[in-house]
Amino acid sequence: MAAKKTKTPQSEMSFLDHLEELRWHLIRSTIAVLVIATVAFVFRKFLFDVIIFGPKDADFISYDILCRISNLVGMEKGCIGEGDLDFIVQSRKVAGQFNAAIWTSITAGVVVGFPYILYEFWKFISPGLYDNERKTSRGFIFIASLLFFMGAFFGYYVITPLSVNFLAGFKISEIIQNEFDIDSFISLVRSSVLAAGIIFELPIIIYFLTKIGLVTPEFLRKNRKYALVIVLILSAIITPPDISTQVIVAVPILILYEVSIIISRIVLKREEKRAKRQMA
Template identity: 45%
Template sequence: MSDNKAKDLIEAVKNKGKILEAEMSFFDHIDVLRKHLLRSLLAIVIFTSLAFYYYEFLFNTVIMGPKSPDFWTYRMMCKLAAQYPSLGADFCITEIKGKIINTEMAGQFTLQINSCIMTGIVFGIPYLLFELWLFIKPALHEKERKSARGFVFFASLLFFIGVLFGYFIVCALSINFLTGFSISPMIENTFTIDSYLSSIATLTIGTGIIFELPVVIYILSLFGVMTPKFMRASRRYAVVVILIIAAIVTPTPDIITMMVVAFPLFLLYELSIFISAYIERKKNKELYGTSKAPNN
C-alpha cells in the first residue's frame, strides 16, 4: 500500500512539474509579446514626436486640407468638370462651407496632442505588424512561413492605399457634403474642431482597415475558414453589404459618389476571391498532387 502511495506521490509531482512548465512557457510567451508591443509603442512614440516637430505642416496642409477649396481632390474635380461638361457645374467644388470653431479652453492643446498621436499610430502600424510577425513566426512551420512571406509588406501597402483613398476621396467628398448640407437657412453650420478631426480620423483610418480585406481572407483561407466557392456564392450579399458600407462612409445623396467609394471595395472582394482560390489550389496540390480535390 505504501508503494502505491509513493508511486502516486511521484506521479503527482511529475504532473505538477508539467503543469508548472506549461504555465512558465505561457508566461514566457506573454513576456516576449510584451517586449514586441513595447518596441511597437516606442516606434509610435518616435513617429508622434516627429509629428510634433512638423506640426505646422501636419495641421495646416494635411488635417485642414479637405476644408480648403485648393485641396488636390477638388482641383481634379474642377478639371474633370471643365473637360466633361456633362458632369455638371456642381461637380466642380470651389467653396467649402461651414465654420470650424474651438469651444474648449484646452481644445487646441488637446487637438495638437490627439492629432500627433493619431499620426504616430498610422505611421507606426507597419512596424507593429512587423513585431507581431516576429512574435508569430517561431510558431509556424517552414511551409507556413513561406506562405506568409511578404505579409507585413502587403498588409502595410494595402493599409496605406486605403488611408490615401480615404483621405483624398472619402474625406473630401464627405466633408464637402456635410459642411454644405442644411435643412433650413436659419441654421448655420458651425462645427467644433474635435468633430472635424474625429471625422477625418474615422474616415481615413477606417478606410485603411477596410482595405485589409484581402489579407484577412488570405489568413482565413489558410485555416480553411473561407473558401472561394463560398465567396462566389455570397457575391450578391457582398454587393449589398459593400453598397451599405459605401452609403454609410459617404453620406451624400448622389449615386455617383457612393459608387466611387464602392468600386474599390468590389475590386477588393474579387481580389479576395482570387487569393482564396489560389490558397485552395495550393493546398490541394500539396495534399493530392493536383490543383483540384478528388471529389471535384
C-alpha cells in the first residue's frame, strides 16, 4: 500500500522546498496577470480609447477640476485652451500597435491583479510570522492594495494630465508639430501610474522596516529635511520640469511620510509591549 503524502511544515522546509513553494506562488500570480491581460486585450478598444488616450481629450475630467483649482488660487495656467492638446499620436513601426496592445494589456493585468499578487506574496511569508504578527497584519492585503490604487488613480488623474498638458504645449519653435510616438505616450501614462502606485506604498514599507528594526520614528523625524529633498527629486523625476506640478505631486507624498512616522511609532510601541510581556 502506498504511503500517504504529508505536507512538510513551513518551519521544517529545506531551502529547495522554499524555492519550490515560491515558484508556485509566482506561477499562480503570473497566471492571474495573464488572464486579466487577455481580458484587457479583448477589450483593447475601450482600454485605449477611454483609458490610455483619455488624458489626450480636452474634456478629460481632470482638466476641468485643475482649471477650477487654478482659478481659485488666481492662476490661469491650469486651464486648457483651444488647441493646447492639438497633437497626434502615431505608430511608426509595422508591429507598433500590436506590441502596444500586448504590453499595455500586461500592464493592466499587473495593476488590476495587484491585490492577488500581494495575496500570493503574503501566503508565502506569513508562515514565518508569529501568530500575533499575523493577527495584527491581517489587513495587510487590503491596506496595501488600497494605497496602491490610490497612488495609481493619483498618477492617472493628476500626474498624467499635468504631464500631457505641459509636454504637449511646450514648443521650441512654431515650425515643429507635435506628433508623439505611441510607445512614448503609453510610457508616460504607464510610468505615471506605476510610479505613483509604488510611492503610495511608503507607509507599508515603513511598517516592515520598523518591524525588523531598521527604522524608528526618531530616525524618520530627524531625517525629515532629507526626506523632503528626496521627495522633491522624486517629484521632479515623475513629472515634467514645472514647479507647480512638482509641488502638487510632492504634497501627498509628504503627507504619506508623516503618516509613516505615526505608523512607525505605533509599531515600535507594540514591539516594546510584546518584549515586556516575554520578559515578564
